[in-house]
Amino acid sequence: MNRHDLKVICEEVRNKKNQYKKKICVCCGAGCLSSGSEAVLKQLQEEVKSTGKQGEIEIVPSGCMGPCNQGPLVKVMPGNTIYQKLTGAMVPPVVKEHLMHDKPVEKLLLFADSRSKPFVNAMEDPFYKKQMKIVLADCGDINPESIEDYIVNGGYSTLEKVLFQMSSEEVIAEIKHSRLRGRGGAGFPTGIKWETVYKYVADQKYVICNGDEGDPGAFMDRSVLEGNPHRVLEGMAIAGYAVGASKGYVYIRGEYPLAIKRFELAIKQAKKLGLLGSNIMGSPFAFELEIRIGAGAFVCGEETALIASIEGKRGTPRPRPPFPAESGLWGKPTLINNVETLACIVPILHRGGEWYSEIGTPKSAGTKVFALAGKINYSGLIEVPMGMTLREIVYDIGGGIPNGREFKAAQTGGPSGGCIPKEHLDTKVDYESLIALGSIMGSGGLIVMDDTSDMVDVARFFMEFCMDESCGKCVPCRVGTKIMYDLLCKICNKQATPKDMQRLEELAVFVKETSLCGLGTSAPNPLLSTLRYYRHEYMNYINQAQQEPVH
């Protein structure tokens, strides 16, 4: 197809959609599917068919809507009414009362225990009201398995604009201007990364999308890949155009079969329409895309390990420099970006870098997707502007702690991050402030713990994880994590002495400073941050050990 065919397709689909008076979205993200949304979808299709109004009501199996623990979720448009915890039996009243007679079914509305009343328009619920959806904008509204749905919502028009109206330099300048930083955790400015890869001269360059979301408690990338795969695909094609790469790889965890399936489908659809391949939309630009499935190794989230894994080898990291931007996949200049980063590219180029840079805080622009989980009323997927306080996230959006318990800590950054205690609830969440608190932004997992959580055991849990996932290449990480884990077990078993504590702290600093890659240098973070804020809990164990000697 050429560039004008895109508009033709868009018009055709729009005309087809205009005949519908109502739209009803059934969440078919991994969360709701496991809660049984497929049965709800089937029942809904039958029910609507029996009313004879299938020409007026559009049924869309959509991506993630957010509050996963309240699933299966169904959204009725217009009006943004969301129903929660639906089963097949609850579908008939929704169809009869709401779809036929415009009377929302009050008792099935989305509702967390901490709210005083449910909202008919879910966007008025603080859970949605406080959010700002850029990455997740179409997620939950469109059918991720339909490229037409994406195109009619403006999809691929940005790629068309970039290919025909912008030079590589202009694209990179726009991304730099937006002040977008890598969403994988480290927060490196994306524009500068692109520029570095662009400047290297080579016969072949690569773009890699890092979807090896290994942090336990994080599922942002999964939801984006499942809910809007074409957005990531378009972002990758634009990245390829900007840096001069004609080949891309998407590395997705083997644990995410649905994300793999939907992305494979997206590639197939894009190829069929000529949005991938040679002479895209009639321009000289060519771009090929291939999926690589991860095989379960946390360390493969590290870029050099990920490259080794794509090459079919053991996923062990190597020292940097040279950085992948200079010598990456097969020794060629390679751009590696996280899923969320690539999902930001389309809106930035569509609405301008200036617009994006004004969102968030001076040092951290834009929005961040968080996976809210643990002891919290609404757990699920949220997107907030940078600089929102933790209190707003936990209490307003998340609806507070269930069962009348007290908030104790928020854990960010997974096994590379740390715990943020109650007294810092009013911290504004951005890259720098979280580092100052001894944690990191990380990829976006945010686990809430209540006062029943034992922080020493939490540290032990993460250390066990790092010990298990250490690739074994460098000594500090391989041996250090094991010794630290043993010491933490000793403390938990009330057998440790003050001298063990001292050894543990020394070792933590040593491993942090001398390990080869990010896994080792950040492995002591959960330990150090719990030591910083909850030292008394460690001391309790030590004191108990002194009082009641074993044997």
Added chain:
Amino acid sequence: MEAKKFGGIEILSFQECEETMIKLKNKIPDVEASKNDPRIKLIMAKIKKENYRPDALIEILHTAQNAYGYLPMNILVFITRQLRVPPSRVYSTVTFYHFFSLKSKGEHTCLVCTGTACYVKGSQEILNKIEQDFRIKAGEVTPDNKLGLQTARCIGACGLAPAVVIDDEVKAKVNARDIKEIINSKMGVPV
């Protein structure tokens, strides 16, 4: 690094490698002779699709594991020969990644997510209960090969914590009290 890292199998010494290869000698499938074996056909189709490129090793291993449920030693040697790479390269890659297993995983699999959200909500209790009820440890299979128990780092269903996956079906917000019944009903054991 614990021995667990390697899926519970010990690392082979040079001599053991030699012996293993001799033992397997007559068990390596021959492409021509096993034309009608659908599993070999699947693997060969994948290898051909990837143009016998050694860098597609992990993709090919995924296909093989999907076909067999695990990675039998003779199939590994088969892949080694097709791709013309040393056996050590294949073996080291297989043992590096958690996803690959050299042992049968059992007719039914039960996978307990031990990610942070599930941990906070009591996944350890569920795991203990299963270990007790079915007398197996994580990574093991019951003697009758009916049930295999595994743990996962995080399956990304944190909103539904604690989560357990039984035969590819995700069970949400599982209670340790009910787990025995859930597994038994999946296995078709009368309660």
